[in-house]
Amino acid sequence: MTTNSTDDILLDVRGLDIDVLTPEGPRRVVHSLDLTLRRRGTLGIVGESGSGKSMTATAVMGILPETAIASGQVLYRGRDLLSLPARERRAMAGREMGFVFQEPMSALHPTKTIGAQMAAPLRLHLGLTRRQARARSAELLDLVGIPPSRGVLDAYVHQLSGGMRQRVMIAMSISCEPDLLIADEPTTALDATIQKQILDLLAELREELGLSVLLISHDLGLVSRYTDDVVVMLDGHAMESGPTDRVVSAPESGYTRGLLEASPRLGDSPDRLPVIDKSRFTKAVQ
Amino acid sequence: MLSYVFKRLLALIPTVAVPMVLLFVLLRLTPGDPAAVILGENATATEIAELRTELGLDAPMWQQFLDWLARMARFDFGESIFLHAPVAELVLSAALVTGQLALISMLLALLIGPALGAVAGATRSRALDRTMVVGSAVGVAMPTFWLAILMVMLFGVTLQWLPVAGFTPITEDPVQYVRYMALPCLALGTLEAATLFRYSRNGVLDAKHQPFVATARAQGLPERTITRSYVFPAALAPLVTVVGLSLASMLGGAVVTENVFSLPGLGKLLLTAVERRDYPLIEGCIFFIAVAFVLVNLLVDVVAATLDPRIRLEAKE
Numbered sequence A: 001m002t003t004n005s006t007d008d009i010l011l012d013v014r015g016l017d018i019d020v021l022t023p024e025g026p027r028r029v030v031h032s033l034d035l036t037l038r039r040r041g042t043l044g045i046v047g048e049s050g051s052g053k054s055m056t057a058t059a060v061m062g063i064l065p066e067t068a069i070a071s072g073q074v075l076y077r078g079r080d081l082l083s084l085p086a087r088e089r090r091a092m093a094g095r096e097m098g099f100v101f102q103e104p105m106s107a108l109h110p111t112k113t114i115g116a117q118m119a120a121p122l123r124l125h126l127g128l129t130r131r132q133a134r135a136r137s138a139e140l141l142d143l144v145g146i147p148p149s150r151g152v153l154d155a156y157v158h159q160l161s162g163g164m165r166q167r168v169m170i171a172m173s174i175s176c177e178p179d180l181l182i183a184d185e186p187t188t189a190l191d192a193t194i195q196k197q198i199l200d201l202l203a204e205l206r207e208e209l210g211l212s213v214l215l216i217s218h219d220l221g222l223v224s225r226y227t228d229d230v231v232v233m234l235d236g237h238a239m240e241s242g243p244t245d246r247v248v249s250a251p252e253s254g255y256t257r258g259l260l261e262a263s264p265r266l267g268d269s270p271d272r273l274p275v276i277d278k279s280r281f282t283k284a285v286q
Numbered sequence B: 001m002l003s004y005v006f007k008r009l010l011a012l013i014p015t016v017a018v019p020m021v022l023l024f025v026l027l028r029l030t031p032g033d034p035a036a037v038i039l040g041e042n043a044t045a046t047e048i049a050e051l052r053t054e055l056g057l058d059a060p061m062w063q064q065f066l067d068w069l070a071r072m073a074r075f076d077f078g079e080s081i082f083l084h085a086p087v088a089e090l091v092l093s094a095a096l097v098t099g100q101l102a103l104i105s106m107l108l109a110l111l112i113g114p115a116l117g118a119v120a121g122a123t124r125s126r127a128l129d130r131t132m133v134v135g136s137a138v139g140v141a142m143p144t145f146w147l148a149i150l151m152v153m154l155f156g157v158t159l160q161w162l163p164v165a166g167f168t169p170i171t172e173d174p175v176q177y178v179r180y181m182a183l184p185c186l187a188l189g190t191l192e193a194a195t196l197f198r199y200s201r202n203g204v205l206d207a208k209h210q211p212f213v214a215t216a217r218a219q220g221l222p223e224r225t226i227t228r229s230y231v232f233p234a235a236l237a238p239l240v241t242v243v244g245l246s247l248a249s250m251l252g253g254a255v256v257t258e259n260v261f262s263l264p265g266l267g268k269l270l271l272t273a274v275e276r277r278d279y280p281l282i283e284g285c286i287f288f289i290a291v292a293f294v295l296v297n298l299l300v301d302v303v304a305a306t307l308d309p310r311i312r313l314e315a316k317e
Helices: A053-061 A088-091 A112-125 A130-143 A161-175 A192-209 A220-226 A243-248 A254-262 B004-030 B034-039 B045-055 B062-072 B087-122 B126-141 B144-158 B172-208 B211-218 B223-236 B239-251 B255-260 B267-274 B279-307
Strands: A009-022 A023-038 A041-047 A070-078 A098-101 A180-184 A212-219 A229-234 A237-243
Touching: A009 A053, A009 A212, A009 B172, A023 A041, A023 A053, A023 A212, A023 A229, A023 A237, A041 A053, A041 A220, A053 A070, A053 A098, A053 A180, A053 A212, A098 A161, A098 B211, A112 A130, A112 A161, A130 A161, A130 A243, A161 A192, A161 B211, A180 A192, A192 A212, A192 A220, A212 A220, A212 B279, A220 A229, A220 A243, A220 A254, A229 A243, A237 A243, A237 A254, B004 B062, B004 B279, B034 B045, B087 B126, B087 B172, B087 B223, B087 B239, B087 B255, B087 B267, B087 B279, B126 B172, B144 B255, B172 B223, B172 B239, B172 B255, B211 B223, B239 B279, B255 B267, B267 B279
Parallel strands: A041 A212, A041 A229, A098 A180, A180 A212
Antiparallel strands: A009 A023, A009 A070, A229 A237
């Protein structure tokens, strides 16, 4: 964990800027962001809505909306993804890196069976036949805790519970054995007990499959339990980054301290919820 | 599924009965006496009174209603007052023509509309999209009769490629049949295609920004595959409902189209029947249209449910 040779680094984001085209002109939503994710490591990105954390995740994955442009460097195994041709870039998605979306209900296709949606990348990236892809999908579902007897392969997304949907989403994201798993608010749409199950599942899979995980969340408390390193973002800027233990125990940024104070504690019922005055901390030009 | 269809078929009885009773009342409230219309301007009051007795129009309203109810219950629509032929025969032969017109036009519209709509929705070319949208706006805004008349002027009068109006059954002369049906089907089909174009373009535009498209991209699927097997199916399934409604209203008689081209269809028959106060014939036409409307709607619901697993067919208890 202390070694920091370049071989040991899977993802290295340097000076990432993301601009979104709006009717009023381009607007910068991520400002010269740096991220480093070690092989088999876990990195959390924490921030509130609009902090640019999801934009960063989609930029790394190469699935930014058409109206957004990323510049800077996204080095994956030393190759700059931003300078790759679109076709090559797309071929890496699913194969090299998997993505777990926040809302599995809408992220899964409404009129295709789970089996059909799982089979598509298996057949594309691994060249499996229809039958092999189906067998592999069943194994993957079993791996994420859905036994074949549930008949999920032939089900549609609306027939599954929230937790099952997210399990399916995770099974899909790891189906082609990627090295990097990006989870963008994977538990925000779930209730608290399911939330823990899903995060524990991600942690288990990381161990088992040797994945590196980029975990995006608005919940610093949650991220602190599942990551080695963390970046705290506000208005497109990194406010603070470093080993999670250090950031949580001795935050350098007042904003991080505010986030930590804002997390609810058991038995503690304040009359007023703490408010963070962002304007005191933001690096964005107001 | 079967029990659902059966329940829907049972529900057909009140759905058809209500408009039929309304029709009975409205017809008798409308000014104009069939006897006077049949006998023409020179008829004497005595002649008209005699004919009224013969047609049963001088009986009290309640008695006419009971007689009518008894006949309806037996599906006995009687004879046309004016055409002196059984109503059932007249309606069925007209419905056959209208049915062909509606089906061919809809087929034509289905071949053109959704395909162009999908292209317009999926293309990155703004110019292409704009051009097609403007074209479809013209199509949606243009009244049927106007397009029909323009087509008659161009193909029938100026170029003289096709006959202006008329009809020959396909069984008598297939070539003549095609020549007669070409213009009405083209007119009706083009305008319907414009509607389908708009629905499918909007469907594609909506579907391509759905999160499941991002998922497919994150799986590394090529853009072409995503458009073809993720965006299009999601965009086109709702089209079934639109097609069904249009088809049902076409089956109800494309009154304008049939009149411009003198096609002996249901719309033309109904219009003639109303002009002549031919009560039994009007009732027969409306009965057929009501039944056709309900049946097409049932068909649409069943097809929509097979295309979209989220739609579940449940009969209301």
